[in-house]
Amino acid sequence: MHAGLFLVCFALSAPLALAQLPGIEEPTDPTPAIQTPPPQASDAEIATRITDIFAEIDSLRRVTVKVNHGVVTLTGDVSSTAADTRAEELALRVNGVVTVENQIERRLAVDDSTGSLFGDSSSRLEKVYRALPLYGVSLAVFLVIALLGHLIASWRGFWRLLLPNPFLVELVSGAFRIVALLVALVMAMNILGATTMLGTILGGAGVIGLAIGFSVRDTLENYISSIMLSVRQPFRANEHVVIDGNEGKVIRLTSRSTILMTLDGNHLRIPNTIVFKAVILNYTRNPERRFEFDLGVDAADDPVAAMQLGLDRLKAMPFVLNDPEPEAFIQTVGDSNIVLRFMGWVNQTKTNFFKGRGLAISATKDALESAGFTLPEPIYRLRFDSKVEDALKSVPADSAPPAAATPPKKPVDTREASDVAADTTINEKVAAERAQGGEQDLLDEQSPVE
Structure with missing residues (x-):
């Protein structure tokens, strides 16, 4: 392909190249004015001089010259516009010519137009x-x-x-x-x-x-973003990230997009232009992650005692880290309850974050209820018509049927639900995807990470 392009350029440049070879230069018109024999030439001498010049030029031999008081009138026909212009320029350069009236017509014969192309x-x-x-x-x-x-x-x-x-x-x-x-x-x-x-x-x-x-401005912008991301290396493969609100684990970085596997196992492609400009949240860089939840106690209960009881229960859980220690504080005080916020830390490499948080909520709630703290329920105030109110008052208090006895709950094996070991399913899927190859991955383990 490159050789063909070069030969085309050769063919187009042939006239210019040949023009510079010794011995084959084409004659050019002299720059000084063409002089007639006497300094003050008559109309006849001017006409003769121009006619003689045109006779020596093949393309101008059919041009007729008339001169009257220095005004030259050119008639006849030529084969090209270039010859027409040349005849007028030559006539103007003859001494004694005042102006030129160009009445030359161009011939439209096929042989005249193609002769310069195929002739000689x-x-x-x-x-x-x-x-x-x-x-x-x-x-x-x-x-x-x-x-x-x-x-x-x-x-x-x-x-x-x-x-x-x-x-x-x-x-x-x-x-x-x-x-x-x-x-x-x-x-x-x-x-x-x-x-x-x-x-x-x-x-x-x-x-x-x-x-x-x-x-292709958008394509170029995306390509440049890919270059910058490959240099910056903002994340590694299999890291848990959130990019522009999209959460998942990184499969690879290609020249066009960043490919994630969402936590529900789906592929997600994000254009690198968006990735380069987006705020990136990386959960993997720091294995320690904090969870938090809110629990409410009755307004009449001691909130500080409830906080201490909840903290003691969190510290007793094996997957909750003691460094950093769990924390608790009063979030809000409502009309009928006090909202407490509890916080604790887990190691994501060993503990499933979502399971750990759920079990911590359940254990803290049970601890507060066992200690006599009331977890407020929603309170509704009902207003009745006077007739309905009178009817309710007329019903004997002992007319309600006795409540059915609650059957004892069967014991349930909770070992599986209580297992907070880290889930490696998505990690295994990402590793399998990377092992299959496919598009070139711009993530390099040897390059420094941002």
Whole structure:
């Protein structure tokens, strides 16, 4: 593909290259004014001089010249607009010409329009043949530089020494390969003398690249975010995180998105643009995690004694850490109750956080109730009509049927429910996902974490 692009540039630059070869330069018009023999030429002499000049130029031989008081009128026909313009410019440069009335018409014959394209084939072939050594040198320079750039870009060990991040290794080595191709093209075009065409090509490529950049702005932003995340390494695989309100364990970081496994076992892809800008909560970095819950006691009870009783019960639970110690304080005082808040710490690597919190709530509640503390129930005030109230008062107090005896509760084996060991199901699923491979993972255990 690169060789084809280079040959196309060669073909387009052939006229410019051939124009600089010795012995095949095309004649150019002299810059000084064309003088007639006498300093003050008559109309006839001006007409003769212009006619003689046009007679020596193939494309202007059919142009007729008339001169009256220095005003030159050009008629006839030419094969191209360029020949029309050239005739007028030549006439204006003759001494004694005041102005030029250009009435030349362009011929629309097929042979005139295509003659310059297909005519004089032998001369063109001869020029190409004489330029073959120059083409060979230019092609050799292009191939040497391009091959050298490709070899350096493919030298993975060298790039890994410079850039420890594997994603940056791929990015920088690919960019180096493109730069080497551009340098090779510039050097080859300079040898051919086609620098003007090269500038036009590169300018057009820049404009196209700018337009493409605007159209894929979101994609580029996401790609740059992937680069920054691969450098920062804000989390590791299998860490428990919350990203922009999405909770789960990290499977991998790809060039487009961060893949999580939610706590209910589903895959979640978050674009890296969102991840880079989001607030990230990481539960795994610190294995100790605090739980908290609220319990209410009656307004007539001693809240301090209830707090101490709850703290003693929490400290007695084997999975609750003693350092940091559990804490308790009065959260609010309501109309009919006092709300106490209890807090304790667990080690997430050994204890299931949610099970531990639930058992701590149950144990503290039982301890307070066993000590005679009343856990307030909702109080409702009912208002009745006078007739309903009178009817209720007329009912004898002993008319209600006796309450049925409550059957004794059967003992239940609670060992499984009381097991607070850490759940490793999601960890195992994440490990299995990573073992299957798939997309390239930008998370590197060897790179420093943010």
